[in-house]
Amino acid sequence: MVHPHPSVVALVGNPRPGSRTRAAAEHLAARLGPALAPVPADEPVPYSTVDLADLAPVLFAAERPAVDEALRLVAGADVLLVATPVYKASYTGLLKSFLDLYGPDGLAGVTAVPVVVSGNPAHALVGEVHLRPLLVELGATVPARSFTVTEADLADLDPAVDRWLDRAAEPLRRSLGGVATLAEVLR
Secondary structure (H helix, E strand, O other): OOOOOOOEEEEEOOOOOOOHHHHHHHHHHHHHHHHHOOOOOOOOOOEEEEEHHHHHHHOOOOOOHHHHHHHHHHHOOOEEEEEEEOEOOEOOHHHHHHHOOOOOOOOOOOEEEEEEEEOOHHHOOHHHHHHHHHHHHOOOEOOOOOEEEEHHHHHOOHHHHHHHHHHHHHHHHHHOOOOOOHHHHHO
16 A cells, blocks of 8 residues: 655755755655655645755764764655765765665665766766665665756756656555556546
8 A cells, every 4th residue: 555645855965055956855855745645736745854964063973963863764764865966976975974874774664766966967877876776785775766867957847857757656656565556646
């Protein structure tokens, strides 16, 4: 059965507060909830955001309650959007440092989606080649292709989200235990 309201968490690995990466991840999160579990059109599906730019100063502190809470929130998500800009043809060191705080299978039971914002279309495979193996190593299930956008897409994300959801919504629902077809969800 499709979860009535799967918990969606956007994990943002951009070291800049208020980044375009965060905006893209939150836009996708807002659209993803209703695509995974039908809700009335006027009822928004809540999501949470963990912006690592806010946690960077205390990431390696001896006492770090905010980081520990973020680790619990991320590991408890039904759907985790792992968002990064492209840095040196890969994901950010800040994102890697946070994810390194998990032990083996630290994300077991989580359905993850790599979200990549790139200035160059040549980096379209960063999510698949670099981020997906890391998430799988941590035990997450990654049933759909990465959501990858270029800076040119950021002005109007809806067309990119629509194209991605056409292919990704059903594998994501199945990963969550749902068997509904996309047509049933869009009714």
